[in-house]
Each structure stands twice: as C-alpha cells, then as structure tokens.
Amino acid sequence: MKPQPFRYVRPDTLEAVLELMAEHEDSAAILAGGQSLMPLLNMRLARPSVVIDINNIGEMARISVDGQHLIIGALSRHADVLDSPLVDAHVPILIEALRHVAHPAIRNRGTFGGSVALADPAAELPACCVVLEAEILLESVDGCRAVPAEDFFLGAYSTARRVNEIVSAFRVPIMTPADAFAFDEFSRRQGDYAVVGIGAIARSSGDGSMSPRFVFFGAGDRPRIARSLGAVVGKVGPGGIARGDLENALSEDLGDLDQRDETDAFKRRLAGVLAARAMARLSQTGWLARGGAE
Amino acid sequence: MMDEQVSILATINGREVSAIVPARLSLADFLRDRLGLTGTNVGCEHGVCGACTIIVDGQIARSCLFLAAQVDGRVVETIEAAAATGRVATLQATFVRRNALQCGFCTPGILLTASALLEQTPQPTRDEIREYLSGNYCRCTGYQAIVDAIEEASKSTSNDTEEGSRRDERITGD
Numbered sequence: 406m407k408p409q410p411f412r413y414v415r416p417d418t419l420e421a422v423l424e425l426m427a428e429h430e431d432s433a434a435i436l437a438g439g440q441s442l443m444p445l446l447n448m449r450l451a452r453p454s455v456v457i458d459i460n461n462i463g464e465m466a467r468i469s470v471d472g473q474h475l476i477i478g479a480l481s482r483h484a485d486v487l488d489s490p491l492v493d494a495h496v497p498i499l500i501e502a503l504r505h506v507a508h509p510a511i512r513n514r515g516t517f518g519g520s521v522a523l524a525d526p527a528a529e530l531p532a533c534c535v536v537l538e539a540e541i542l543l544e545s546v547d548g549c550r551a552v553p554a555e556d557f558f559l560g561a562y563s564t565a566r567r568v569n570e571i572v573s574a575f576r577v578p579i580m581t582p583a584d585a586f587a588f589d590e591f592s593r594r595q596g597d598y599a600v601v602g603i604g605a606i607a608r609s610s611g612d613g614s615m616s617p618r619f620v621f622f623g624a625g626d627r628p629r630i631a632r633s634l635g636a637v638v639g640k641v642g643p644g645g646i647a648r649g650d651l652e653n654a655l656s657e658d659l660g661d662l663d664q665r666d667e668t669d670a671f672k673r674r675l676a677g678v679l680a681a682r683a684m685a686r687l688s689q690t691g692w693l694a695r696g697g698a699e
Numbered sequence: 700m701m702d703e704q705v706s707i708l709a710t711i712n713g714r715e716v717s718a719i720v721p722a723r724l725s726l727a728d729f730l731r732d733r734l735g736l737t738g739t740n741v742g743c744e745h746g747v748c749g750a751c752t753i754i755v756d757g758q759i760a761r762s763c764l765f766l767a768a769q770v771d772g773r774v775v776e777t778i779e780a781a782a783a784t785g786r787v788a789t790l791q792a793t794f795v796r797r798n799a800l801q802c803g804f805c806t807p808g809i810l811l812t813a814s815a816l817l818e819q820t821p822q823p824t825r826d827e828i829r830e831y832l833s834g835n836y837c838r839c840t841g842y843q844a845i846v847d848a849i850e851e852a853s854k855s856t857s858n859d860t861e862e863g864s865r866r867d868e869r870i871t872g873d
Binding site: 406407408409410411412413415436439440443444446447448456458460484507508509510511513514594595596 | 701702703705721722723725728744745746749752758759760761763764765766768769771812815816829830831833834835
C-alpha cells in the first residue's frame with residue numbers, strides 16, 4: 406500500500422499553482438490536508454504524475470467577514486474552522502457539522518476545500534454548503550468564477566470544477582441569531598462517514614416568518630435538497646408537522662431510496678428519524694435558544 | 700517512472716535531520732525505516748486506525764498521511780521523545796496500573812492523542828475521552844481500561860498533593 410511514483414512540487418504562490426494546474430490538468434493532484442488524497446495514493450486509487458503541495462499558500466487559509474458573507478479560504482483546517490470565533494458567531498451550523506467530521510488528528514490537517522472538492526456523497530461539508538446556499542469560488546489561469554453550491558455537486562466525487570481550476574474559497578451567507586438550525590447524522594463510529602445525515606437551516610425574515618431548507622447527505626450520490634419537506638415545514642412550522650405528513654414529504658423527496666436495496670431502504674428509514682429530530686431542534690427557534698449560547 | 704528524490708531539513712525529536720527522500724515516502728516509513736524510530740506503528744495506511752499518530756508543529760497528525768517531503772521546515776515529535784521528555788509520563792504510569800495495554804501496538808498513538816486531549820481539556824468526562832479517542836483503534840483491551848487510565852491521569856496531574864494521591868489509591872484499591 407505505497408503510492409505509485411510521482412513528481413512532488415511545493416509552490417510558494419497561488420499563481421505558480423495555477424500555472425502547474427494549467428500545464429498538467431488532471432494528471433496533477435492537489436495536496437492540501439492530504440487526509441483524503443493520501444489514502445487514495447496509498448491504495449493506488451489515484452495515480453497522478455504530479456502532486457502539487459499547496460500548504461505554503463497561506464493566503465488560502467484565511468477566514469474573514471465581507472459584508473453579509475463569511476469568506477472561508479479553501480486551505481482552512483477543520484480544527485481552525487471549529488475554533489474560529491467568526492464561524493461561531495456567523496455560521497454556527499458549521500461548528501455542529503464539524504464535530505461529526507473524522508477525528509482530532511485528521512481535523513488538524515484536513516481542509517474545507519479538500520472535503521468539498523472531493524465531494525464524497527457521505528461527507529458533511531458539501532451538505533453544509535448546499536443548505537447554507539454558499540458559493541464555491543474557483544480560480545485558474547483563465548480567471549475566477551463562483552458556482553452556487555446547489556450547482557457544484559454533480560455526482561459521487563464529481564463536481565463542476567474544471568481540470569485546470571482550484572477551489573480557492575467559499576462565500577457563505579451569514580446567519581442571524583433569529584435563524585434556527587439543526588445538524589445530525591448516524592454513523593457507526595463517532596467521526597465515521599455518515600450512513601445518512603441532515604443539515605437544516607430556517608432563515609428568519611423581517612416579518613417573523615421562517616424559510617426552512619433541508620439537505621440530506623449519504624442518501625444518494627450528492628447532497629439532496631428535500632424540497633417537499635421544506636415546503637410543508639415552511640407552511641406549518643417545525644413544531645406543527647405531524648409525523649405522517651413528515652414521512653409523506655420525505656417519500657416525495659427520497660422515495661427512490663425505497664426502490665433500491667435494503668441499505669437504501671434503511672437509510673430512508675433513518676432519514677425519517679433524523680428529520681423528526683431536526684424538527685425538535687428547529688422548534689427551539691433561533692440559535693440564541695441553543696444551550697449555553699450566551 | 701524513477702522515484703523523484705526530495706531534499707528535506709526538519710527538526711525531529713529535537714534534532715536537526717537532513718535527508719534526501721523519495722517523493723512518495725510516507726513520514727511513518729521515514730521515521731521507522733530511515734531513522735529507526737519504530738515506536739510509531741503502521742496499521743491501516745489510510746488514516747482510520749490512529750496507530751501512526753505523531754506530533755507535527757505541536758499538533759497530533761497521522762504520519763501515514765504525511766509525506767516525508769512535507770516535513771521540510773517542520774518540527775516533529777514521536778512517542779520516543781514524548782516518553783523521554785516526560786510529556787506522557789503520568790499517562791504511562793496510569794496505563795500500566797490500569798492494564799490499558801496488551802500488545803501495545805495502538806499505545807503510542809493513544810498516548811499522544813490522550814496527551815493532546817488533556818492539554819486541551821484537563822478534566823474531561825468519560826464521554827469526552829471516548830469521543831476524542833474515537834480515531835484510535837485497539838484490538839486487545841476493549842477500551843474500558845484505556846478510558847480508566849486516561850481519566851485517572853487527568854485526576855492525578857491536577858492533584859499533585861499527597862492527599863490527592865492517597866485518594867487515588869482508595870479509588871483503585873491498591
């Protein structure tokens with residue numbers, strides 16, 4: 406279980422990285438945290454001819470606020486996002502989600518950009534990007550562009566990133582203290598990939614109404630927006646939805662899982678349990694209600 | 700393709716180490732095979748078992764998921780140094796007293812991880828201990844004794860009085 410030989414480069418500037426990516430396209434692999442790439446290399450599931458180590462590009466690790474958005478650099482370590490007062494203040498659902506991601510040693514190295522660029526169907530951060538309606542910022546020698554999260558994840562390990570592009574940062578609409586959120590998942594061991602998971606945000610508008618958005622992960626080849634569930638809960642509220650109506654909405658949103666094998670039917674069943682738990686959590690309305698927030 | 704060679708200069712267990720390594724050599728293999736630091740063990744080589752855990756720039760990390768080439772300019776500490784400096788001395792003592800190791804394969808990784816936990820959370824609950832150690836597999840002990848040992852270590856480092864150590868003896872029945 407050793408990698409195939411490769412050329413190793415560690416550029417000092419983003420420009421140099423982009424030039425290398427333009428030259429090598431998909432025969433180059435980006436080494437950020439390495440917590441997903443190294444297993445792929447070790448098992449020879451990935452065989453790049455060039456490994457581009459971007460860990461010297463410090464500017465890609467910054468977290469900052471820009472008006473109504475939090476900008477998270479792609480090289481931000483999970484541990485640093487977890488410890489960030491800006492993230493805690495403005496996008497607290499990420500703190501909840503990251504508690505489920507891997508283990509401390511892996512969170513010290515793994516990065517936000519690496520997790521999103523990999524797009525594992527059972528991963529937490531892609532689902533967070535979709536429920537937050539974040540934009541993924543991509544850079545290449547051709548320039549920069551922003552892709553809405555909903556359009557970024559195309560399938561298992563497949564994204565809208567072009568072969569010469571690097572995921573450089575995330576632009577996340579900040580939450581307000583009146584917004585409610587919930588995040589939960591089932592996994593066999595703390596930190597494992599989810600069997601199935603849910604991210605939920607109910608953004609409050611000025612008139613006191615809430616717009617809920619539910620995203621499941623581990624329930625298909627990419628994060629799935631549960632639109633029927635969102636519509637029902639938007640009408641009656643998380644405290645007002647009967648279990649039967651919740652299951653009906655989920656059957657519309659995730660019904661295909663019942664047509665497949667026992668594993669998928671089990672995930673469908675768990676999705677119902679997670680949705681019910683999310684309703685209970687959202688019913689506390691507004692994240693000032695979360696325990697110990699003040 | 701020939702193995703590309705990369706030059707590195709790193710501080711490993713307090714010593715400056717200069718080496719030329721194949722680009723694809725893992726840090727775990729470099730520590731074990733080139734430097735003879737065999738306290739770090741290689742289990743799964745994909746990051747899930749924790750046996751390869753070491754400390755890089757003050758933070759625990761998986762040495763099987765680090766290229767040796769990447770430690771250029773960095774500070775690395777293995778279990779050998781952690782033992783020699785006394786970083787894990789209390790934990791080593793409680794691990795022995797509570798039978799928290801049998802074959803010992805997972806133990807270096809667990810000691811370093813537990814040490815990082817106690818640095819961050821000096822008085823963890825048993826649930827917090829289990830959660831923090833969830834990335835370390837042990838096939839021998841069933842984990843109970845490991846949690847006991849870490850909990851006991853957390854109590855004895857904060858109870859450096861004679862009364863404190865007498866209280867610990869009453870808990871263990873020694």
